[in-house]
Amino acid sequence: MKQPGHNLLVADIGSTMTTVALIERVNGRYRFVARGESLTTHGWPWSDVTVGLRAAARQIEQLMGRALFRRDGTLIRPRTVHGDGVDLCIAVSSAAAPMRAVLIGLTGMSVRSGQRALASAAGVQLVDCLSLDDGPEWRDPNTWMAALRRARPEIVILVGGCDGSVSQPMRDLIHLVALYNRLLPSAERPLVCYAGDARLAEVAAQAFAGAGELRVLTNVRPSPETENVLRTAGEIEALYCERRLMHTPGMDAVAEWTEGGVPPTARSFAQLIHYVGARYGLNVIGFDIGGGQITLASYEGRALDGTPALPGDVDNVNRTVRADLGVGWNIPSALRQITLEQIARWLPDEVDAEQMQEILLHKSLYPHSVPAETTEWLVEYALAREVMRSAWAAHRELLAAKGWDLILGSGRILTRSLAAPGHTALLFLDVLQPVGVTQLALDVGNIATTLGAMAKHNPLAAADLVEYDAFLTLGTLVAVAGCPVRGDIAVRLKMRCHDGNTCEEAVPWGTLRVVPLPPYCSGTLALYPARKVDVGIGRPGTAAAVEVEGGTLGILVDARGRPLSFLPEAHARRQVVRSWLEDVQSRQFRLAAAQAPAERLRPAA
Known part of the structure; x- marks a missing residue:
């Protein structure tokens, strides 16, 4: 078995900023020794994420006095006898824009199962949900065609029917979506994912022959008592990685430097929450608040009576990814769901709606900027409260836990120097409204999102960093x-x-x-x-x-x-x-x- 190296370079390639950290073994333990950050360069004029990654790594090179990259821009790996390079590189990313998705279901129950699957998958923005029992008007094919034209989806997910039911209405839905695809030019046809009755998979394949690409996924509800939410979500997330994330300019080069490719940041963050909760037997919840998406993950490490979770509960990790909410470039999408009145109720002073909108839209245009005045900071924090509350409202329906032992926060809006620790703690209290005693910690280095992916390749390094370096303890709530x-x-x-x-x-x-x-x-x-x-x-x-x-x-x-x-x-x-x-x-x-x-x-x- 290959032994993990003692020198690791980890990178979080976000939608706005790229953070890189060097990890080395010091006195028998893995520790953060240096970090650097730069703007993410996936867009114009660079169109290559490796430019920003190398710029961040160059800060580490200057601090450490050794090279990490060759002159041709490739990573030095493994580490040389002169100390240059690293033994292992790990990268996660949320730089790619999400795929616009429409969910089509046979019944409201099947749509709700599909919604839970999409909410757990990174890289998908649900723009509409349609089902046959929405009303009598949905029996008219023209209503379906009009709804799909308005939504302009990049991916359509078809759900409904337990395995073996072979219902005629599900056949009709399949042919209806196939007809919509045939009416579009081939370059504009959405990818269609069928996650319904397994016995109708062949019917779907025949219907979409020559009508666009079809992927058959695991039935999200194979029986009335069973849901395959996490498995279906994983398959949808894999499609996002294949069709969107790995097509980000320069991401293929980053994947060559790493082992196991570049997973979505949301997946790695959820794995981190699982690791912390399972290792210490705690109820843990974590927020990763980004410019383009919000990730909320939780692990119930103990039962309601306080005893450790049973072995069968080890994989009980709940995850909600909201690609339609953010506190950076995605603010316009958030403002379509959150009113200015909702934001204003968290402000200690009167701020007129025009000024509030100007502050938020300026932030969406320049997501890397920091507030110049206290009013700007308070408005941004008020938006963060409402964005987090929206994600929490959907997430808490999945939970059995009645309290949290540990709250973890990640994201620059939480950790920049202007943010006072009391105000940051108050943000989590206002959103989660816990009762009891809870510990609060922050990812001050903005690099803890890589630890879930790191645990797959070097569990000891992940364990040491969680224990010593990754988080700053704010205190006890x-x-x-x-x-x-x-x-x-x-x-x-x-x-x-x-x-x-x-x-x-x-x-x-x-x-x-x-x-x-x-x-x-x-x-x-x-x-x-x-x-x-x-x-x-x-x-x-x-x-x-x-x-x-x-x-x-x-x-x-x-x-x-x-x-x-x-x-x-x-x-x-x-x-x-x-x-x-x-x-x-x-x-x-x-x-x-x-x-x-x-x-x-x-x-x-």
């Missing part, structure tokens, strides 16, 4: 639910650090509170809720004690209640939002003082 009177004490807490110091706090209902706890410090947190307040154990008024770790932020206590509600009057609502931002910001600047014993920390008796 403590959120409560209940219905006491605003201003009353919601929860009292007592923190006993392992170094012997203690801290006590009383948090009023409707507020947030930051308790400084520096990185690498830990202790026992005792929670004493009010009579009608639940701290995440399902029994209001019951006290609990948990082990917590510090971080850049410390401990953030959220006593605003669940679900979050907004006041109807705009001025009062902005005052409440401003108080939230002030609550998480007012103490974060005391973290420098918290590195030494804080004034509120007193020696244990």
Whole structure:
């Protein structure tokens, strides 16, 4: 068996930026030693992603004083005796635009199964769903033709019929889509994927002979009790890689440098969430927020009673990829689904609709830019909240977990220097609205998205990087639910650090509170809720004690209640939002003082 090399070059080729990192074995462990980044160069005037990749790698070469690429632009691999080059190269990418898809189903049930499959597949943007039971007008073939002409799909997915049902309506749908293809010039015909009754696959092949390309996939619902969502999603994702991702200019050269090709970033990120959850037995959820898509992945590593998941649950990874949402170049698509009023409710000051739209459209034209003013930053964060909430609304329907042990965040909007840690933590609280105790960590190097792909080739390197380098711990989130009177004490807490110091706090209902706890410090947190307040154990008024770790932020206590509600009057609502931002910001600047014993920390008796 081939032994993994000790030197790795990893690259995340995004739709806007390309990040490259060098990983080496240091004192027996794999560590990040250098990183570089550059604009992604898949478009004009370069039309070659290797230009941006080499530009990012050149920063590493200058730092390390050795060459990674030859003068002809090819990667030096394996590493030479003089120290140049690397032993292994791993790359992931989300640079290619998604394929526009139309889902056609026999019934609403089959359409919902198809929607779950498409939501789990990277590189597909669902633009319309059609089914025979949408109404009597859909019995007219002209209605179908008009709907398909409006959608102009690049890929059509046909679903419906359990294996062996051989229904006439499914035959009619097959011939209807074949007729639509025949009416188009050959260069404009969409790829058709048949994921229905397996016995009708031959009928579909005959119908599409000379009418465009047909791919037969796994039936997404082979029986009323069974769904093949993940398998069908994997087959659709493979088509995206084949027809779109690998046709990105220069991506074929990158694939030659790597082992196993260039997988979609969303797939690698989901594998990372699976790895972390399975390794530590945790309920883990992660957001990767990009300029062109949002990936939300979760792993339920323990059962509802807190016990580890059964062996049969090991592959229970849920993934939602929204290629129609983004916080960069894809903002116009997001604004077709999210109103400016929804964005404005998260702002602490009045911003008129014209200014808000100008800020967001400027960001879509220059996705690599950073906010020049606080208002721009707040508007971008407000959009990120709504984009994440849209992805979360679809994702939570797949889940059985009632709480999260760990939240992982990735994406430049979360990690750039302007973003205060308290505001970043508040973003996740506002979107997920968890109850209980949760740890929050960020991918500050914007390279953790490669770790899932890395684990396939060098599991030890992935394990070391997850443990030591990949994530910055922001701290611990403590959120409560209940219905006491605003201003009353919601929860009292007592923190006993392992170094012997203690801290006590009383948090009023409707507020947030930051308790400084520096990185690498830990202790026992005792929670004493009010009579009608639940701290995440399902029994209001019951006290609990948990082990917590510090971080850049410390401990953030959220006593605003669940679900979050907004006041109807705009001025009062902005005052409440401003108080939230002030609550998480007012103490974060005391973290420098918290590195030494804080004034509120007193020696244990």
